[in-house]
Amino acid sequence: MNNREHARQARRTLPRPLHIAAWLTFAAAQAAVAQTSTQDSGATSAAPKTPQAAAASGTAGKDQALPAVKVSASQVADSPLNLSTPVNSGALGTRSQLDTPFSTTVVTGENLAERQVYKLGDVFAGDASVTNNSNAYNAWATYITIRGLPVDWQNGFRIDGNPFISYGITMPYEQLERVELLKGLGGFMYGFAQPGGLVNYVTKRPEKDPVTSLDVGYRMDGVLSTHVDLSRRFGPDDMFGARLNYTKEAGKTYNAGDINRNSVSLALDGQLTRDLQVWFNALYQTIRTSGQTPAIYTGSYTASSLPAVISGGSNLLGGTDQHINTNLQLYTAGVRYQLTPDWSFATSGSYSKSARDRNESTLTLLNQQGDYTDARWNGDEAHQDIYWQGMFEGKVKTGPFTHQLVIGGAYQHQTNNYALNSIYTVLGNGNLYQPNPWRFYSGGGLETYRTSDITQASAFVSDTMQITSRWAVLAGLRYTNYSQNNYATTGEKTSQYSQNGVLTPTFALMYKLEPNTTLYASYVEALEQGAIVDSIYANGGAMLRPLRSRQYEIGIKSEHERWSATAALFRIERGAAYANADNVYVQDGNSIYEGVEAAGSVRLGRSWQVAGSVTLLDTWYAKGQSYNGNRVAGAPTFVAAGRVTYDVPYVQGLQLAADAKFTGSTQVRPANNLETGGYMVVNVGANYFTRIGGHDVTLRAAIDNITNRRYWMFQYSDYIAPGDPRTVSLNAKIDF
Template sequence: MKQFNQFAARPSAMSRALRKAFVYMTLAGTPALLSTAAYAQAVANDESTSATGVGAGDAALPTVTVNAAGESGQHLQTQSANGALGSRSVLDTPFSITSVTADDLADKQILKLGDVFSNDASVSDNSGGYSAWASYITIRGLPADWQNSFRIDGKPFLGYGITLPYDHFERIDLLKGSSGFMYGFGTPGGLVNYISKKPTDTPVRSVSVGYTSGNIWSEHVDLGGRFGNDQMFGYRLNATHDQGETFNEGYLRRNSVSLALDARLTRDLTWDFQSIWQNSNSDDQTPSIYTANYTGATLPSVISGGNRTLVGPGQHLNTNFQLYQTGLTYRINPDWKANLSYSHSSARRNRNEQTIYLKNAAGDYDNYRSDYLEAHTYDQWQAMVEGNARTGFLEHQLVFGASWQKQVNDYTVNSIYQLSGTGNIYAQNTNAYYSNTALRTYHAGEITQQALFASDTLKFSERWSVLAGLRYNQFEQNAFGIGGNRTSTYSKNATTPTVALMFKPEPNTTVYTSYVESLEQGGTPSLGQDNYGQQLKPLTSKQYEVGAKTSQQGWSATAALFRIERAAEYTLGNALVQDGQSIYQGLELGGAYRPAPQWQLGASLMLLDATYKKGSTFTGNRVAGAPKNMATAQIAYLVPQVAGLKLMADAKYTGNTMLRAANDIELSSYTLFNLGASYTTRLGKYDTTFRAAVNNLLDKRYWQYQYENYIKPGDPRTFSVSAKLDF
């Protein structure tokens, strides 16, 4: 706290200026945010009177039009690039996709990945604000694979421990189900693809300031445009600074910069470049609770996630993330284009972290402390050609490509994992441990993937089409000892097909059935397990899906029936093992409806049956972490009496969940409510948007499932406000 107070007393000049602007703008916008129609009328009258003296064109408050309530549906018309599948709209993709736009993200005041998909009933939130678990989600009952389930513009990066700067992205897409054909190895639950902000033909100039409870201030700048002869060069620069005290009296300091460039070298040849750099330092994050040694069938009463009771002195999470990618795109002719790209990403973590080993219903625990460094890098080359052709009466949308990817994992030579004391979850944790500054890493493993892929969407008529695709993968996994000697090698060649039949009863509706096979990287045992550091062999999966999507004037709807067959992984004793199968069968329903121009309604539902099969131990049990049912509901309202004011509310129900494969401990269901408001107006000559959001409105206490045998207290109620000025 002393460190925080000293730094907070000397904020940068930029921070001071932006915060003063924020206070001024917030005071100016507060009456509208509170829907005070009388105040708005008084302002309008005052502006009208002033206009007679200085000129109506300068002083009159312009009409502000906000279309968010009509545009915030399911985004089925969004064009989405899906790896080997090529570019097509979400509506015309024979798989389930959720797309969250930059406006959606801004309205929600996002803290962690679980918040991004809070309106999707197929996504369980396993994440925790400001912690190493901030990117943990479960999709259709399957955990997102932190090594292979994350992409930025389709390029791989490691998601574990990394909270990306969400305001640097144009949208975030979630491809639900097996992604193996489109991107190579990956969990059959789904894949998250962050779409970065790119240069625009229209200049972009904005600055925003925000505040989040407990006491975190954020500043963000977004600049973009084109320059040069014939507007040849484009740029987009985003920079964000977050600093202050977190909701559990921890501390955060995070700086992020992203830069996107492009150059129209000729009429047909374009070069592009994207980069993201982020450095994050946090102290006193809420620890996770490990229950493998817990005795009893009922967990202790839930504690608040909003205090530091579980936090012992010395904890920190310091991360550095970098991604650089570049490519050339050549327009061969109006129907064909080719692309060659290269990307490099690195993620480095320095963690001093507690794990609470819960022992009994009274809340007693053993306190283990880990202290280690980890680093991961990805390099990828990819060449792809896509276009349209015709053979007789058949139309073809063709994609051909090849890729090479290498992943390097570095782990700590002298990591610490030790008992540091005992305690009780209802009393302040006093177990202290301060980091070993001499930690160093060694080259622990390499994973190389090479692939050839091709797909053809054959269009028989305006209504009927068939997708057929094939991906050939060469996978090699090598493990090394501390001295550099190779300790194990695993290699596998596999061909993973996909096929889909699509029917369009009318242009804005698609009915489909699809089948896809996938390979995913085997699990990595966690620190403290007997086989920690031993990457398990790849898993195979199959997915069957039947679905429908429609996007109509004023409403949209989606539905999907799915079955996923996957080799099972779970903890047995104190080791991560592979045994038998896990079968996931479910129904997804989603819809958005605009009954009137000022109203927007939305809802989604997932019913899931996830069961272990053909194993030696837990056959017939529910799969850990897979809730039987989930539901969401949203409402947005444009207040007609105050132009530019939008009010929002949403709720999410998460059904009961089994904590582990033995099914002897069940986490209770819970419902969270959120509120929000945004107000768009003009201050002087500048478009300005004020936003406010309250997450977990009722300050609900609940045990949140994070991973098999791991739980944490859910994040408490948080309040966020921001002001954005376009200039």
């Protein structure tokens, strides 16, 4: 059977969206093979492997039959763990992953583009400590758990180090330079926050060289996107820089819904003098989606096992009447001044605003046959964050010791507005395996009122003392004044909580086994703000006190030219909060998380890159009146992830990839009487890099969940969701 017959056979046997992926891969391979054949027979030298060499070849080699190509492996580091990458560590300043005595993960923008991610769980698909708890295109799209703990949607997300309210917000991943993840407690580094971890989105900045690129994409069932990226430096000695990114995305989603997204980000900087740098960043995004998959609530469910699994791509659970429309705005400006060769001062301020208009169902599961009650909620919500931070960083010597000091302060004022006349109504009953018969359309634009405001003012100091060339000790302390006010619809204050002088310390001991290997032991404390109980519980509206957490961690990080590895052993102690048998949401006792995580990557020969990650987790409730000894809800005992990439020999520029992630069974409720089953999701992709008409061109194809595996995933305590279906994504990018 020849190549064309193979292609025709693929068209007959694959579903329609896969036709496009098959044809793209077939066309890319054919073009690559033809090009390689031409080069082998007539070219006088091998094709260049670096972008610079490829560009030179495109200019000088006009008499070649076909343009040169570049190999993808030359564009990425041999170590995808990115341990040398600087990460924002809040009160610790900026330091590399290798020198940070906590477990961290960095995912680069190139990796995001290669895998064509479109929700937060996919960003960290290669990290076994992160569990995906979300469907795309709905209000839960940023829900993940880290080491079995949820990320705080009010305090656990930042953009370029600046806080914003993330609930319902899907970031424009194509406009990001990288995504940073701090696992575990961030209380010393960032202030009040739940102990799951912190996600920092780093937007693209002006580069030394000009950037002009355009890419177009497709995602099944009919979402089309266009993205433009422009970067320039100008002025005397290129002292000013500007970078603009714009994305337009619209079409039909896989669950028969609609999406319309417009995202724009702008980054400006200026090196005004040798020592003085200024910057301004802005991000503006609007997203309108309909037809999202509803959340499924199991609090009233009495069976011991879940109903038969449905596909997350099903349109049976809702219609286009359900929607979430979001708006995100972030503006930040800063100044950095190099006071002396060893000391600098940086200060920045930001204003962020996020708003949501939601019309969504919660399906209360009734029995194992899949019957449910559909309750609809419709309302508007808005949040604002004003943030300022000033920080001195420098070095001093005391006798034989060198001290790396960070001294600073921060102020954050957050306001939360919710709908004054939100609508909550029970529509009626339905079944998971039949079309939802209920519709409730709403126009949005509901009036909101101030429900709460939260103020944090803090001062912090840290000292990393270099004792010898190998040994270093870190000590840090944050001092925080915290206040929270809650208001009635009339504007009257209904309750208040304040606590001054909250101390959250951290300590670490670090030892350099060799320059590229760090062994560390660390301790950190954190305090998280008290929750306002959801209305589904008997004590809905009650305000709970803040919870204190502690974390102990021992780890090792090592990065080398062709391999890298990390490992950590940890214990987290957190105050427990859950719904008891009377459906009262209470704080009772502790939840304990103990585990070990390990990750590694190695390049085998010239063509293979293999990476893997594994997490073993033991959790239990302790010292409470209920559920002592039970596993903590939402914490799987075992997760493993792996990725393999292959640079195809004799086909320069063609890279194939496959990754898989297995998530073990997870308890849905603290009572441990209901759990999801374990499941594995497999993704594949292909990237082809070439030059056409003197321009770099990148073709990408990705298939997520290629086996179309159906599974229930834990979403939040007492909530589950069906996993996303098989999804095909295509993208073509040209650099001018």
